[in-house]
Amino acid sequence: MIKTMKALIQREFWEHKGAFIKTPIIISIVMLVLIVGGYFTSLFLVDKTGSGEFTKQGLQELGKLTQNQLSVFWSGQIVGLSTLFIFVLFIVLFFYILGSLYNDRKDQSILFWKSLPVSDFQTVASKLVTACLVVPLVYTVVVMLFSLVLMVFISIVLLAHGANPIDLVWSPVNIFEGLLLVLTGVYTQMLWALPIYAWLIFCSSFRKKRPFLFAVFVPAGIALAWYWINMFSFKFTDFNMFKKPLFYLAHSVLPYASGSMSEKVTGNFHFNFDDGTPVSQLTSNMLSSLMSLEVLYGLIFAGIFIALAIWVRRYRNTT
Amino acid sequence: MTNMITASNLSKSYGKFKALDNINLKIGKGKIVGLIGPNGAGKTTLLKAMLGLTKYTGDLEVMGVNPFKDRAKLMEDICFIADVAVLPKWIQVDQVLDFVEQTHPKFSREKAEKFLKKTKLGNKQKVKDMSKGMIVQLHLAIVMSIEAKILVLDEPTLGLDIIYRKDFYDNLLNDYFDHERTIIITTHQVEEVEHILTDLLFIKDGEIVLDSDMEELTNQYFEVMVSSDNYKDAMSFQPLNTRKIFGKHVMLFKNVNRGELEALGEVQRPGVADLFVALLREEEQS
Numbered sequence: 092m093i094k095t096m097k098a099l100i101q102r103e104f105w106e107h108k109g110a111f112i113k114t115p116i117i118i119s120i121v122m123l124v125l126i127v128g129g130y131f132t133s134l135f136l137v138d139k140t141g142s143g144e145f146t147k148q149g150l151q152e153l154g155k156l157t158q159n160q161l162s163v164f165w166s167g168q169i170v171g172l173s174t175l176f177i178f179v180l181f182i183v184l185f186f187y188i189l190g191s192l193y194n195d196r197k198d199q200s201i202l203f204w205k206s207l208p209v210s211d212f213q214t215v216a217s218k219l220v221t222a223c224l225v226v227p228l229v230y231t232v233v234v235m236l237f238s239l240v241l242m243v244f245i246s247i248v249l250l251a252h253g254a255n256p257i258d259l260v261w262s263p264v265n266i267f268e269g270l271l272l273v274l275t276g277v278y279t280q281m282l283w284a285l286p287i288y289a290w291l292i293f294c295s296s297f298r299k300k301r302p303f304l305f306a307v308f309v310p311a312g313i314a315l316a317w318y319w320i321n322m323f324s325f326k327f328t329d330f331n332m333f334k335k336p337l338f339y340l341a342h343s344v345l346p347y348a349s350g351s352m353s354e355k356v357t358g359n360f361h362f363n364f365d366d367g368t369p370v371s372q373l374t375s376n377m378l379s380s381l382m383s384l385e386v387l388y389g390l391i392f393a394g395i396f397i398a399l400a401i402w403v404r405r406y407r408n409t410t
Numbered sequence: 411m412t413n414m415i416t417a418s419n420l421s422k423s424y425g426k427f428k429a430l431d432n433i434n435l436k437i438g439k440g441k442i443v444g445l446i447g448p449n450g451a452g453k454t455t456l457l458k459a460m461l462g463l464t465k466y467t468g469d470l471e472v473m474g475v476n477p478f479k480d481r482a483k484l485m486e487d488i489c490f491i492a493d494v495a496v497l498p499k500w501i502q503v504d505q506v507l508d509f510v511e512q513t514h515p516k517f518s519r520e521k522a523e524k525f526l527k528k529t530k531l532g533n534k535q536k537v538k539d540m541s542k543g544m545i546v547q548l549h550l551a552i553v554m555s556i557e558a559k560i561l562v563l564d565e566p567t568l569g570l571d572i573i574y575r576k577d578f579y580d581n582l583l584n585d586y587f588d589h590e591r592t593i594i595i596t597t598h599q600v601e602e603v604e605h606i607l608t609d610l611l612f613i614k615d616g617e618i619v620l621d622s623d624m625e626e627l628t629n630q631y632f633e634v635m636v637s638s639d640n641y642k643d644a645m646s647f648q649p650l651n652t653r654k655i656f657g658k659h660v661m662l663f664k665n666v667n668r669g670e671l672e673a674l675g676e677v678q679r680p681g682v683a684d685l686f687v688a689l690l691r692e693e694e695q696s
Contacts, residue, residue: 206492
């Protein structure tokens with residue numbers, strides 16, 4: 092059973108190596124090239140025009156900060172950096188899941204997969220485990236490795252300008268705290284996105300054609316209809332078909348903000364520096380956001396649609 | 411004789427169309443069964459029912475198991491190749507071997523690699539870079555390396571060139587078949603398989619038209635080359651079918667005394683294809 096599951100997950104990585112592994116690495120490389128390139132351009136251009144010692148000034152400013160402030164500064168960089176990766180992760184998983192039970196039906200290789208002693212439950216489970224547990228871990232590892240590479244580069248720059256990278260970078264940066272933040276981020280995203288993923292995998296299993304259009308426009312259509320009915324008639328429920336899916340979507344795209352997001356108030360970022368670094372506050376905010384009824388409803392919704400996806404795969408998808 | 415597959419009153423409809431109409435059959439252990447029928451006769455539907463891929467009414471047992479309910483379990487002992495080349499495009503030869511090795515308890519990687527050595531397939535080659543024939547070769551190498559009790563081949567050699575087709579059936583008979591296994595084959599190229607079959611199943615419009623073993627067939631049906639001189643005499647035995655080749659009449663008889671026929675010309679076992687055509691005509695006339 093475990094051997095089979097391992098083989099199934101391995102299979103997903105063979106098929107989607109580009110999305111799961113190459114994509115985050117390419118993003119890292121592109122960002123690295125931009126940062127390194129940007130540094131050298133600024134060095135070259137700014138110093139040539141003689142308008143000032145740009146880098147030196149920056150270093151002086153950095154040197155004025157206390158360790159605590161430095162730590163906050165670098166935390167901000169980690170938050171910004173990983174936000175991009177987590178956003179891409181959601182997009183990648185969105186399309187991966189949407190194709191997961193559809194592509195093999197389209198090219199008819201489903202008949203080969205079904206000729207092996209693997210149950211449809213195992214098949215669907217392997218795709219969800221890949222999307223929900225394994226790929227987020229891969230992205231986390233890449234983000235962390237990328238951060239380390241970046242820190243090494245910054246250290247070299249600092250050394251070249253006679254500054255001390257230990258004081259300015261390595262001692263204020265808390266790598267463990269960063270790792271915890273990204274891990275919490277990807278899995279908070281997963282829990283909020285689970286109802287969306289479940290809906291997508293259901294569409295992937297259920298639709299004979301164009302799962303994307305169905306997956307996006309059917310909920311949008313229902314929401315719109317709901318909106319109009321509620322506008323013209325008396326309001327029979329508080330449940331808002333428009334806002335609800337968007338609420339989950341927003342958490343999935345920006346899990347870091349999930350502790351400070353609500354349907355009524357948004358943009359309520361308040362950091363109290365005495366309570367720890369912004370990173371640890373973000374982390375605990377995310378964790379506390381998971382203790383909500385919304386997450387629970389999402390899980391129930393997800394359970395229903397995953398079960399439906401398995402059922403359709405098992406009993407209806409034979410060619 | 412142990413029955414591997416038993417069907418009674420097996421039916422399947424798609425809307426008003428009856429793909430399978432009250433099929434009753436038994437397939438025993440150690441048989442090589444040719445399932446022959448025109449397009450749309452229900453061959454693939456029947457195979458799909460046996461493989462647990464489609465719902466049906468009536469009773470169907472494959473190795474004592476309801477195939478639709480226990481499909482995943484059943485797949486340990488039953489192997490199949492569907493009529494369309496279905497290996498995923500992105501997979502590499504070594505990956506598909508790894509995957510089957512991990513998921514199929516009865517797969518021998520050694521055997522598969524031995525089969526693949528005879529082909530031009532490279533370890534890292536992707537399915538999308540293979541010709542149709544190569545894909546079939548890979549698929550067959552996998553299937554023939556699985557110690558299954560039942561092997562179902564739906565048009566297995568479609569798209570293969572003639573040399574490989576012959577090799578394939580020779581391999582199937584020499585390396586794979588051991589009288590413990592049961593093989594079910596559908597194909598349009600009947601001539602290629604008839605020498606290895608032990609049993610024949612003709613299917614038409616969802617019904618079994620003929621269910622017979624080859625020996626019985628040899629004792630029942632005769633093909634006689636009748637010269638023009640004996641034409642009238644021969645016609646009195648009411649042949650099922652008559653065709654003309656090189657000025658001679660080739661006639662197909664059922665249940666006529668062999669001795670009497672030998673007086674008319676050379677007697678031999680009819681080809682499966684001829685028999686099939688003749689039986690279908692007979693059906694239509696009655």
